[in-house]
Amino acid sequence: MNAIGFEPSLYGEYGARELGVKINRGYFSEEISRYTKADIIFASEVLEHVTDPASFINLLKSGLNEEGVLILTTPDYKLLQRDMNNPSELALLSPGAHVVLFSEASLRKLLQKAGFSYIHVRNSGNSLVVACSVTEKDWSGHVDIEAALQHYYELLINQLPKESLAYTGVQYRLFRWYIDRGYYKGAQQLISNYPLPELPSLKEISDIHSLADFDRVEIACATLLYYYKGIYELNLQHNFSEAADCFENSYEMIKKKLLFKPESSVIEYSMLWLAKYHQALAVIYDQNRQYGKAILDEIIHFEKKESNSYLPFPDTQVLKLAKKLLETC
Incomplete structure (x- = not known):
């Protein structure tokens, strides 16, 4: 089987080198789809990050051959409730990198509009798993996607050298996989068996003044x-x-990456103000309401200046969260 991956960050290069697979650094594009027609295109937990889902689906469809199958996974919108308090459900809204969520009905409509006639959708954990095609297929088989993905990460983390960047990347993916799904006990067990790397201190982050410093x-x-x-x-x-220290360091580190590596900071653009908001939340929980209010004010009244022109404005959802939290202080 010939497989090709696409990853815009340097991890594409690291993965290709250390895992021995073909990964192109960049995005799947119209140019690629003109000369590459795939039997299967797989995009897991990607659709919810895309600002124009219809164009994205049309692009993926253009890369399939006539008998090809598109497989997607994306969070299930129906789990969102006004009174939800389950961490695995709240994860659909937080960490906040998601810009659009789909129900099964809306996802089917999107795929049908793109020209897919045969669509199979099922639930797996908090996600919708979709397989669709233009020609009829037998969708009767069943694989536990969640279990398979977890097994894959756990297999990799036991095989890769601990000093390699790929190891740290897989460790992050598995840790995030647990957190995104609210499986905090799994995350706890993971970092007990595989301690997280020592991350840069706030002073080290503050001392980053160039790309060389960042690297x-x-x-x-x-x-x-x-x-x-x-x-x-x-x-x-x-x-x-x-928690407040972690969110502050994340915010400051993201700022440095946006300044020195904007081309590989796709997720970070969405995460910047979520990190700041959660810093305020943690500070308030830590009984420091005045400092928490000051952080929230910084989010709500953010203004672009020459010194911070590279930073995005807080999105509407973060502003709503910040204003609502400020009302409770």
Whole structure:
């Protein structure tokens, strides 16, 4: 079987080298789809990050051959409830990198509009798993996607050298996989067996003034690993002070990456203000309401200046969360 992956960050290069597979650094594009027609295209937990889902689905369809199959996984919108309090359900809204969520009905409509006539959808955990095609297929087989993905990550983390960037990347993916699904006990067991790497301190982050400084200080996935560690400390350990520090470091590290590596900061653009918001939340939980209010004010009244022109504005959802939290202070 010939397989090709696409990854816009440097991890595509690391993965290709250390896992011995073909991964192109970049995005799947119209140009590629003109000369590459695939039997299967697989995009897991990607659709919810895309601002124009219809164009994205049309692009993927253009890369399939006539008998090809598109397989997608994406969070299930129907789990969202006004009174939800299950961490695995709340994860659909937080960490907040999701810009659109689908129900089964809306996802079917999107795929039908793109020209897929045969669509099979099932639930797996908190996600919808979709297989669709233009020609009729037998969808009667069943594989536990969640279990298979977890097994894959666990297999990799036991095979890769601990000093390799790929190891840290897989460790981050598995840790995030647990946190995103609210499986905090699994995350706890993971970091007990495979301790997280020592992440750069706030002073080390503050001392980053160039791309060379950033490359010297950055640990693989540090910007987001800090964020998910903060979620872990906040929701499971209730260590609010440690959580606040993690979110602050994530925010500051993301700022540095946006400044020096904007081309590989797709997720970080969405995560910047979520990290700041969660810092405020943790600080307030830690009984420091005045400082928490000051952080929220910084989010709500953010103004672009020459010194911070590279930063995105807080999105509407974060602003709503910040204003609502400020009302409770």
